[in-house]
Amino acid sequence: MRLEKERGWMMARLALIGGTGVYDPDMLGGVKEETVSTPYGVVDIFLGTFQGVEVIFMPGHGRGHTIPPHKINYRGNIWALKELGVTKVVATAAVGSMNDAMRPGHFVAVSQFIDFTKNRPFTFFDGEDGVVVHTDFTEPYCSSIRKVIQEAAAQLHIKLHPEGCYVCVEGPRFETPAEIAAYRRLGGDIVGMTNVPEVVLAREAGLCYAVVATVTNLAAGISPTPLSHVEVDEVMKQTSENLRRLLMAVLSKLDPEGSCSCGARARE
Numbered sequence: 001m002r003l004e005k006e007r008g009w010m011m012a013r014l015a016l017i018g019g020t021g022v023y024d025p026d027m028l029g030g031v032k033e034e035t036v037s038t039p040y041g042v043v044d045i046f047l048g049t050f051q052g053v054e055v056i057f058m059p060g061h062g063r064g065h066t067i068p069p070h071k072i073n074y075r076g077n078i079w080a081l082k083e084l085g086v087t088k089v090v091a092t093a094a095v096g097s098m099n100d101a102m103r104p105g106h107f108v109a110v111s112q113f114i115d116f117t118k119n120r121p122f123t124f125f126d127g128e129d130g131v132v133v134h135t136d137f138t139e140p141y142c143s144s145i146r147k148v149i150q151e152a153a154a155q156l157h158i159k160l161h162p163e164g165c166y167v168c169v170e171g172p173r174f175e176t177p178a179e180i181a182a183y184r185r186l187g188g189d190i191v192g193m194t195n196v197p198e199v200v201l202a203r204e205a206g207l208c209y210a211v212v213a214t215v216t217n218l219a220a221g222i223s224p225t226p227l228s229h230v231e232v233d234e235v236m237k238q239t240s241e242n243l244r245r246l247l248m249a250v251l252s253k254l255d256p257e258g259s260c261s262c263g264a265r266a267r268e
């Protein structure tokens with residue numbers, strides 16, 4: 001499969017995928033905008049540097065949040081990162097919480113997911129080349145990046161839950177209280193609309209991938225007030241300085257050439 005081609009001359013790079021509230025590559029230096037052609041369409045990215053390492057910044061929802069979660073070109077985005085020589089990806093996500101300990105303003109180094117999406121292209125392995133691939137998801141997120149995130153948060157005294165189960169819903173509507181009650185019984189801690197299939201495609205592409213989720217609200221039926229995107233954006237703004245400090249500390253600790261088992265897991 002073309003995704004597995006050698007990087008050749010290209011220097012290994014890191015990538016940051018900005019979710020809701022994270023739209024600008026302002027923590028990077030020398031930023032250039034580029035477009036990448038993929039089999040799934042053209043993808044816009046920013047290429048900059050951080051402490052001498054090349055970093056791609058990708059605003060997941062487009063610049064200024066113009067693409068709804070179910071219309072994001074997840075396959076194009078991950079393909080573009082692979083094409084550009086990215087080895088490790090840190091993503092951000094805004095989430096609601098159904099775990100009493102995970103309060104608005106807290107961060108979560110997500111460790112598991114449950115997929116309730118319905119209608120999105122979700123795999124690179126469509127079987128069109130006559131090959132059937134079943135990818136292992138025992139450990140869906142890169143454990144070495146998650147460790148870096150946990151250590152960085154501890155050093156910065158930022159409140160981060162070391163693990164949490166992300167329930168991914170289709171959106172763009174928020175959930176009903178009955179849905180949240182059900183997800184909670186199933187073991188969900190937080191709920192969002194974008195992490196699947198991003199995490200799935202990253203693993204299929206052999207990338208190391210982890211996500212820092214920001215709790216922006218209590219989930220439907222737990223929150224005393226109706227949910228709104230304004231509230232989500234407001235809390236993302238309030239927490240943006242801590243998220244920025246955390247992401248910068250994480251980027252400074254990641255070695256794009258560092259070895260990891262995520263690539264091998266892609267086709268075990």
Ligand code: HPA
Pocket residue numbers: 094095096097169174175191192193216217218219220227232
């Ligand atoms: N539900 C789904 N997605 C979200 C939420 C939520 O409560 N908060 C932020 N993104």
